[in-house]
Amino acid sequence: MNEALNEFIKENKLQKGMDKVDAREAWEKLMGNGVNNYTTSVELKNETLYISLSSSVLREELSFGKTKIIAMLNEELGKELIKKLVLR
Secondary structure: OHHHHHHHHHHOOOHHHHHHHHHHHHHHHHHHHHHHOOEEEEEEEOOEEEEEEOOHHHHHHHHOOHHHHHHHHHHHHOOOOOOEEEEO
8 A cells, every 4th residue: 555655656746745744744743842832834945944933042042953953854754855954
């Protein structure tokens, strides 16, 4: 069943859309309620993940750990999907 679903996604060129959903879910799972309460949007464009935050203090704090966050997200996704993280 899983194989058939993956083939359908591949044939219909839906992988980019699935990656966007997967990236959003990975962010929500890894960051927890504390960060998610201040997250207003999560967008994946090409290999860049754009995170909009309503707290400038949180944005500054997370900016120090961008490399670690990217590594954690890619590990959760099971592939090197995210190369850059932009906090705004």
